[in-house]
Amino acid sequence: MPRTPRTPHIPDARTSRFPASRFGASRPRTRNRRRVRAAALLAPAVCVCLVAASAPPAPLGIGDRLFPHLGNPGYDVVSYDLSFAYSGDNTAPLAAVTTIDARLTADLDRINLDFAHGTVDSVRVDGEFARFATAGEDLVITPEDPLDEGDRTRITVRHTSDPQSPEERQGGWVRTSDGLAMANQADAAHLVFPCNDHPSDKAFFTIRVTAPDGHTAVANGLPADRPRAGDGATTWTYRTRHPMATELAQVSVGRSTVLHRTGPNGLPVRDVVPTAHRAALEPWLEKTPGQIAWMESKVGRYPFETYGLLMADASTGFELETQTLSLFERELFTEDAYPRWYIESIMVHELAHQWFGDSVSPRAWSDLWLSEGHATWYEALYADEREGRTLTARMKAAYGASDSWRAAGGPPAEPKAPKPGRKTSIFRPSVYDGSALVLYALRQEIGPPAFERLERSWVERHRDASVTTADFVRLAAEVSGRDLDGFFRAWLYGEKTPPMPGHPDWKPVERQDAKPGTTRRGGR
Secondary structure, three states, X not given: OOOOOOOOOOOOOOOOOOOHHHHOOOOOOOOOHHHHHHHOOOXXXXXXXXXXXXXXXXXXXXXXXXXXXOOOOOEEEEEEEEEEEOOOOOOOOEEEEEEEEEEEOOOEOOEEEEOOOOOEEEEEEOOEEOEEEEEOOEEEEEOOOOEOOOOEEEEEEEEEEOOOOOOOOOOEEEEOOOOEEEEOOOOOHHHOOOEOOOOOOOEEEEEEEEEEOOOEEEEOOEEOOOOEEEOXXXXXXXXXXXXXXXXXXXXXXXXXXXXXXXXXXXOEEEEEEEXXXXXXXXXXXXXXXXXXXXXXXXXXXXXXXXXXXXXEOOOOOEEEOOXXXXXXXXXXXXXXXXXXXXXXXXXXXHHHHOOEXXXXXXXXXXXXXXXXXXXXXXXXXXXXXXXXXXXHHXXXXXXXXXXXXXXXXXXXXXXXXXXOOEHHHHOOHHHOHHHHHXXXXXXHHHOHHHXXXXXXXXXXXXXXXXXXXXXXXXXXXXXXXXXXXXXXXXXXXXXXXXXXXXXXXXXXXXXXXXXXXXXXXXXX
């Protein structure tokens, strides 16, 4: 029976893990400033403040139309430091420490973090113990002293992270045959670690995983140092070089082999596979450098420090674009359920997400079409150019089904809210092929040369940022030199699919097999 790994290392609360240039000039907190100001306030105002401070903890949110309680106001996360200790039993809670460095964007008496599936042992704010309580799916923290707008703060939470999914809830840890992986999209990162769980707040990540001998751990980004072994366990440390949304975090721990190869322009490519299936998976993994080169020919240089596939020995029903390390089901490649051209196009779908969805992320979940529509577009374009699966035929079929998709799930940029207990039900056909259809219509409207310039400009201008549909509409108008407001209003928000430019013969058709709230087999 494997020995229990050591408790994760906690960085010294006084020492930043990042250079001062990432965090602004280093300066001490001025804890007494608000106390001095408060002493000068009139008594009635002080009473109001005291009443507010003593109010019961409450869940907050930033008002996302589809997930109103996700995210929290008043701060911007700069970095996460996550430490997990895995015992070798993928049903047992992991000991964990989450350290968050953040800038305050408002005066705060309390700090809310999203966290819903673990036990909190203690919380420190800038090294001082803080009171905490739960409210809904929020961890509500009351520091010893209020926090001031413009300052920076460090929050350290000791907690457990439970790999067994809560009832009627999807996402978070994925239990594999030999360990664990993560699938946090859309709203499940806070089932794993405390965070500001919304794609509008991207941050740098450092991830440490301690596991018993015989296991291998891999996470987003590149190794930050060599694995440290001792006492029957090894600790791996990974760090991202670009900011990342919480939903894209990935940790793999299991009896795995890490395979290395080189992609275009010397890009390090590393894949994580179940050791027993290495030989069967290798021919598929050899395709990745060529697929990266194909994507670069369409939209420019790959945006991150590394890429690779995580082949999980688990049945999830989907693949996922976790940043720099996309999650795939092993059986997609080793079972004969799908044709080769389809599997390769799904590989390109997740790869395309590294540009569209990961590097350039949706600011709100209603902007999901910008991510899934583009990934589906390049999936279909690759199948057209490399496999002879005609793009026009696929778009014509999508046009025929588009009205029924819109009726079931809403138009591409205004999807219907997810079903209770099934928050991943926002991943409907209207945000996949239905949104790729919008891009096809746009290319028909402005012409292929302008469309290709738009695509390159989009990922270059908004690299490492979170964006809105309005941002895309503005850039399309700028690149094409045309007012496209009417075009986008009809295609993105209309209840019915507009006529297709250049194809007046395309008509909607009745579809008896459209199933509201379901997704096709493949990537998210």
